[in-house]
Every structure is written in structure tokens, then in C-alpha cells.
Amino acid sequence: MGRTLAEKVWDDHVVRRAEGEPDLLFIDLHLLHEVTSPQAFDGLRKSNRAVRRLDLTIATEDHNTPTLDIDKPIADPVSRIQLETLRKNCADFGVRLHPLGDVEQGVVHVVGPQLGLTQPGTTVVCGDSHTSTHGAFGALAFGIGTSQVEHVLATQTLPMARPRTMAITVEGELPDTVTAKDLILAIIAKIGTGGGQGYVLEYRGPAIEKLSMEARMTICNMSIEAGARAGMIAPDATTFDYLKGRDHAPQGEDWDAAVAYWKTLKTDDDAVFDAEVVIDAASLAPFVTWGTNPGQGAPLSANVPDPASYEDPSERNAAEKALEYMGLTAGQPLRDIRVDTVFVGSCTNGRIEDLRAAAAIVEGRSVADGVRMLVVPGSVRVALQAVAEGLDKVFTQAGAEWRHAGCSMCLGMNPDQLAPGERSASTSNRNFEGRQGKGGRTHLVSPQVAAATAVLGHLASPADLSDADATALVEA
Amino acid sequence: MEAFTAHTGRAVPLRRSNVDTDQIIPAHWLKKVTRDGFEDGLFEAWRKDPEFVLNKPERAGATVLVAGPDFGTGSSREHAVWALQNYGFKTVVSSRFADIFRGNSLKNGLLTVVLEQQVVDALWELVEQDPTAEITVDLQDRQVRAEGITADFELDENARWRLLNGLDDISITLQNEDAISTYESSRPSHKPSTLRG
Numbered sequence: 283m284g285r286t287l288a289e290k291v292w293d294d295h296v297v298r299r300a301e302g303e304p305d306l307l308f309i310d311l312h313l314l315h316e317v318t319s320p321q322a323f324d325g326l327r328k329s330n331r332a333v334r335r336l337d338l339t340i341a342t343e344d345h346n347t348p349t350l351d352i353d354k355p356i357a358d359p360v361s362r363i364q365l366e367t368l369r370k371n372c373a374d375f376g377v378r379l380h381p382l383g384d385v386e387q388g389v390v391h392v393v394g395p396q397l398g399l400t401q402p403g404t405t406v407v408c409g410d411s412h413t414s415t416h417g418a419f420g421a422l423a424f425g426i427g428t429s430q431v432e433h434v435l436a437t438q439t440l441p442m443a444r445p446r447t448m449a450i451t452v453e454g455e456l457p458d459t460v461t462a463k464d465l466i467l468a469i470i471a472k473i474g475t476g477g478g479q480g481y482v483l484e485y486r487g488p489a490i491e492k493l494s495m496e497a498r499m500t501i502c503n504m505s506i507e508a509g510a511r512a513g514m515i516a517p518d519a520t521t522f523d524y525l526k527g528r529d530h531a532p533q534g535e536d537w538d539a540a541v542a543y544w545k546t547l548k549t550d551d552d553a554v555f556d557a558e559v560v561i562d563a564a565s566l567a568p569f570v571t572w573g574t575n576p577g578q579g580a581p582l583s584a585n586v587p588d589p590a591s592y593e594d595p596s597e598r599n600a601a602e603k604a605l606e607y608m609g610l611t612a613g614q615p616l617r618d619i620r621v622d623t624v625f626v627g628s629c630t631n632g633r634i635e636d637l638r639a640a641a642a643i644v645e646g647r648s649v650a651d652g653v654r655m656l657v658v659p660g661s662v663r664v665a666l667q668a669v670a671e672g673l674d675k676v677f678t679q680a681g682a683e684w685r686h687a688g689c690s691m692c693l694g695m696n697p698d699q700l701a702p703g704e705r706s707a708s709t710s711n712r713n714f715e716g717r718q719g720k721g722g723r724t725h726l727v728s729p730q731v732a733a734a735t736a737v738l739g740h741l742a743s744p745a746d747l748s749d750a751d752a753t754a755l756v757e758a
Numbered sequence: 759m760e761a762f763t764a765h766t767g768r769a770v771p772l773r774r775s776n777v778d779t780d781q782i783i784p785a786h787w788l789k790k791v792t793r794d795g796f797e798d799g800l801f802e803a804w805r806k807d808p809e810f811v812l813n814k815p816e817r818a819g820a821t822v823l824v825a826g827p828d829f830g831t832g833s834s835r836e837h838a839v840w841a842l843q844n845y846g847f848k849t850v851v852s853s854r855f856a857d858i859f860r861g862n863s864l865k866n867g868l869l870t871v872v873l874e875q876q877v878v879d880a881l882w883e884l885v886e887q888d889p890t891a892e893i894t895v896d897l898q899d900r901q902v903r904a905e906g907i908t909a910d911f912e913l914d915e916n917a918r919w920r921l922l923n924g925l926d927d928i929s930i931t932l933q934n935e936d937a938i939s940t941y942e943s944s945r946p947s948h949k950p951s952t953l954r955g
């Protein structure tokens with residue numbers, strides 16, 4: 283019987299298999315950041331162990347880094363200690379680190395791919411649940427806990443139970459107005475935040491094949507929001523083109539050997555998935571969340587749902603609690619929801635294509651009165667590229683704030699936070715209670731919807747903007 | 759890691775579904791660089807409410823958390839497990855746990871027990887009516903027992919063996935040094951290196 287993409291990559295990394303035990307998997311790439319690594323390094327020290335493979339390990343600073351005044355000492359002492367601890371640990375153990383101020387610094391899931399370290403058919407782990415991002419290259423990539431970080435540092439392996447596989451086939455073609463973010467939000471709303479649990483998701487079908495590498499990363503990034511530890515997309519010419527010539531991509535004969543291997547990483551025609559979901563791309567529209575988990579979303583044109591309409595009591599209860607927290611009423615059109623803050627950034631939507639898309643919409647327009655728009659590139663490289671293209675000017679001229687790279691308001695560990703009761707349209711991945719600041723309310727959106735929302739001051743799509751322009755013209 | 763054979767204690771009924779790790783331990787606590795001292799961050803936002811179940815005097819000293827479905831979703835932070843343990847919980851019962859949280863909990867010796875929602879409902883009712891009621895989680899027999907309730911649970915043999923013996927993963931893995939070196943010596947040269955380039 284044929285095998286799926288996930289099974290092929292898995293099988294190629296089994297160091298040891300024994301009846302009744304989890305497989306021992308070899309890890310090709312281990313990414314580190316300051317939040318989930320200190321206790322792991324501590325553990326190594328306590329047991330007198332070294333990092334086994336420095337050549338497969340790399341660290342960056344992202345969660346705590348400020349996005350303003352990065353040349354000044356970090357004000358929050360606790361954030362400072364965490365960054366200093368990472369620097370000390372990397373120095374003590376010899377790990378390559380890209381600290382704040384370094385040209386390769388950025389959100390760990392943006393950095394790996396842009397260096398060309400994330401490659402098809404590799405196993406990638408990081409003490410961070412959005413490691414699923416790297417699956418866009420046909421890598422088996424998943425988030426791990428701090429104990430596992432220590433385990434990988436010490437052994438370059440992980441004992442893992444073989445996951446089940448789920449195919450998410452996206453048939454047809456996405457309408458022009460629909461982005462990868464809308465697609466993944468719609469998938470999560472369909473299968474639920476627990477729907478992918480225990481599975482590796484494989485996104486496939488014509489609509490997926492047409493996506494750029496960056497759009498594929500947006501999709502795989504949010505696999506975890508569907509409950510899955512990993513999401514994958516089979517590598518193809520788009521993947522190879524993206525990798526070719528990057529700093530750490532294979533070269534010469536190695537490149538040829540690598541491509542030959544990568545081409546074998548497709549799910550066989552006769553392979554069987556443990557579960558399958560089919561989505562019709564043509565039926566999709568811009569999508570936003572109204573609740574406090576990423577599965578609580580709806581098309582922008584819809585109304586806030588009525589909790590009473592849920593059959594399942596725990597879903598009904600969750601919807602009631604969400605509306606209360608979000609300060610929304612059932613039946614209210616989503617388009618009427620006004621925001622105070624717009625955040626463009628994160629490992630979901632902080633790459634150059636995302637910034638270009640948002641810039642194209644705010645260009646020549648201005649951010650609505652009373653709205654602050656924060657644009658935070660996912661990495662220093664993304665920032666430099668954006669500046670080279672003049673996008674920073676486009677944003678600042680529209681009245682948005684152009685910031686330094688990092689996780690920023692995605693989780694508000696640095697000073698970029700919502701105040702209690704404030705509401706954001708955010709291109710990040712989690713709308714949990716308090717995620718972006720205590721009492722803050724988050725609507726997850728695409729960069730395009732974020733930009734249109736910034737201009738109009740309420741949840742909106744770019745199409746609403748042209749309508750508004752037309753009305754303004756008539757009135758003028 | 760401390761071995762876990764069986765534990766008996768009073769319980770906290772947490773009637774909420776989809777309790778994500780941001781609720782268990784908010785992000786600002788993640789700045790700490792140690793594994794202890796997280797007890798005050800546990801459910802921090804909810805604990806501001808004096809009516810929150812953890813704040814009730816009769817729940818002080820409880821060691822068994824009986825939670826709603828989809829407990830531990832969201833961020834992979836292991837701090838969520840440490841916070842529960844630092845607070846004093848030895849075991850968490852739910853009808854469904856998020857994968858990463860479950861993995862983290864078992865690695866740290868916090869036994870997460872999956873029971874049918876009906877049984878969870880029965881446990882909730884029991885401990886809500888009688889806060890002094892005790893629940894026994896017996897890993898040896900893979901069984902949860904409380905007054906009028908007996909329910910078997912599943913846990914894979916390997917995880918159970920590690921918990922029962924309090925074994926740490928790294929030393930177990932390092933017993934396979936030969937297999938790891940053999941694997942390493944046959945990795946293709948096109949695989950990425952963080953030091954090249």
C-alpha cells in the first residue's frame with residue numbers, strides 16, 4: 283500500500299522502532315527562542331550534558347523583543363532577564379544565536395524558512411506550537427514542550443507516537459478576494475479547534491497547489507488552531523524555486539540530490555488517509571473571527587451568531603461566554619464592529635507578501651481617526667525588503683506605525699498590548715481571552731481585511747473600500 | 759521525576775470547556791526562567807473573581823482537577839503543567855486534552871486521565887455536592903474511583919511504565935546511543951546545517 287507524505291517523512295527519520303514503544307525520531311532542525319528554552323538549558327547543566335548537534339540548532343529572540351527603541355536597554359526587567367538568559371545559554375553551549383539587532387533576527391518561524399534551513403523532507407521542532415508553519419515545505423514540523431527541547435538538545439531525537447493522517451483537500455480555485463488566511467480560518471471553523479487532534483494534516487488539491495510559499499506558510503501555521511500538531515503541503519516547483527539560492531539551501535550536486543529526493547515526497551495515489559475533509563474553494567469569502575477561539579469565525583458578510591442556535595451545549599456555552607467577553611450581541615452584522623487597533627504582523631502574516639498586500643490597500647488612504655495601526659515585520663530581513671520597496675513610507679504616510687521585527691502584539695509579551703476593553707483586528711493566529719493584553723478583544727483577519735479595517739474603522743474587506751471611495755466621490 | 763502509582767485527594771470541579779494554556783498560565787508568566795513559582799499564575803485572570811471555584815475555601819488543598827472537554831488547547835507552554843503542579847495538582851481529569859498539553863503533562867509526572875464526559879459529569883456532581891469527597895486515580899489498575907463511581911481509563915503502556923517508575927526520557931533515549939550514531943552516519947549530505955553558509 284502507498285504512503286502519505288507525512289508517513290514518508292516519518293519513516294525516513296526513525297532511529298529505532300520497537301513493539302509497544304513510541305518511535306525514536308531523528309530531528310533535522312531544532313529552533314530555539316528565549317521563552318521555552320531556559321529551563322531546558324538548566325536541565326542540561328544539572329545533568330552535565332552538552333548540546334549534541336550544534337550544527338542542527340539555531341536560536342533567535344522574538345517573543346520579548348521591543349519593537350521601538352531597540353538600541354536602548356529593555357525596560358521590563360523580566361523580559362530583559364529572559365533575553366540575557368538565552369544569550370548566556372547560547373554562549374555557554376556554543377549555539378548560533380541571532381539576537382535583537384542582528385540582521386537575521388526575527389520570529390523564529392519566519393527566520394528558519396528565509397535562511398533556507400527549513401527544507402522538504404526534514405523534521406523540524408521548536409518549543410513553540412506554531413512550528414507547524416514549516417510544514418509548508420513538506421517538512422514534518424511540530425511544536426514541543428520544554429522537556430522535549432531539553433531532550434532534543436541532549437539527544438537530537440524525540441520519542442514520538444506515530445500520528446494519524448488527515449487530508450484536507452481544497453478543490454477548485456480561490457476567488458481573487460479570498461486569501462490563504464480566509465481559507466485556514468474557514469477550515470478551522472469547519473473542523474473545529476479539536477478537529478485535527480491526533481492528526482498530521484495534509485493540505486492538498488488545486489487551490490493549495492496554486493498558493494505561493496508564503497501563503498502556504500500561513501495555512502500550515504494555523505494547523506495548531508485546528509488541533510493538529512503539524513500540517514504539511516507536498517513540495518513542488520514553487521517550493522524548490524523559493525529555496526534555490528538561499529543561504530542554507532543545498533548547492534551543486536547536493537542541490538540535485540536534494541531535489542531528486544524532494545520530488546519523491548508526494549502522497550502515493552493508493553495511500554489511505556485516516557480522515558478526509560473536502561473544501562470547495564470557490565464557495566469561500568473573506569473570513570473573520572467573532573469569538574475567543576479561532577474556530578469561532580464566520581464570513582465577514584455574516585452576523586454575530588446567536589448562541590441559542592448551537593445544538594451542542596458546550597458550544598452554546600462557549601459562544602455565550604465569548605460574546606460576553608467580546609462585548610458583542612447576537613445578530614449584529616460583523617461589518618458594524620468598530621476596532622481601536624489594527625495589528626499586521628506575526629508568524630502567520632508578517633512576511634513580505636503580507637506587508638505588500640496591506641500596503642497596497644492603505645496606499646493613498648489614511649487610517650481612520652481613533653484607530654492605531656501597528657505594522658510589525660516578521661523579521662529584520664522582511665523589514666529591510668519592505669523598506670527597499672518603500673512600504674514603510676506607505677504605511678507611515680497613511681498614519682500607521684512602522685515597527686521593528688518580532689512577535690509583538692501577537693501575544694503582547696513586549697509593551698505592544700491592548701488595553702482592557704480595546705478591540706483589535708489582528709493578522710495573528712489566536713483570539714483567546716487576554717491574548718493581546720488583559721481584557722483585550724481580538725478579531726483574527728487577513729492582512730487585506732486588516733488594512734481595509736484600519737481605513738474604515740470597522741471590520742471591512744478591500745471591496746468595501748472601493749464602495750466607500752465611490753460614495754465619497756459622489757458626495758464630493 | 760516523581761513516580762506515580764496511585765493518588766487520592768479532594769477535587770476542584772472546573773466546569774469550562776476549551777480551557778487554553780493562556781488561561782492556565784498567562785503569557786506574562788512565561789518570562790520566568792525557572793520551573794517553580796508558577797502557582798500564583800494558575801488561572802490568574804479567573805482567580806480575581808472571589809466566586810471562582812479555586813478561590814472557595816472548601817477547595818483549598820485539593821489535588822485533583824476535574825476539567826471540561828478540550829483542556830490545555832493553544833500554546834505549547836509547558837509552564838501550564840508546572841503551574842498546575844506548583845499549585846498542588848497531581849492529576850487532571852477531562853474527556854479530552856489537547857495533544858501537546860497531554861504530552862507535556864505525562865513527561866512531568868502530572869497524570870492526565872481521559873474519561874467519558876458522562877463520568878466527568880458524575881464526578882462534578884459528586885464533588886460539587888460534597889467538597890470533602892475524595893477521588894482516587896489509580897495508575898496501577900488504570901482506574902478512577904470515587905463514591906458510587908468506578909471508571910477504567912486508558913494510557914499507553916509506555917507512558918504508564920515511565921510514570922510508574924518515575925523514569926526520565928533522556929536517560930532512556932541515551933541507552934540507544936548506537937542506533938543514534940548509526941542513523942547520523944547515514945544522513946545524506948544535502949540535509950541542512952545551521953553552521954554552513
Ligand code: SF4
Nearest residue numbers: 412628629689692693
Ligand atoms: S508571532 Fe505569535 S504565534 Fe508566532 S511565534 Fe510569535 S508569539 Fe508565537
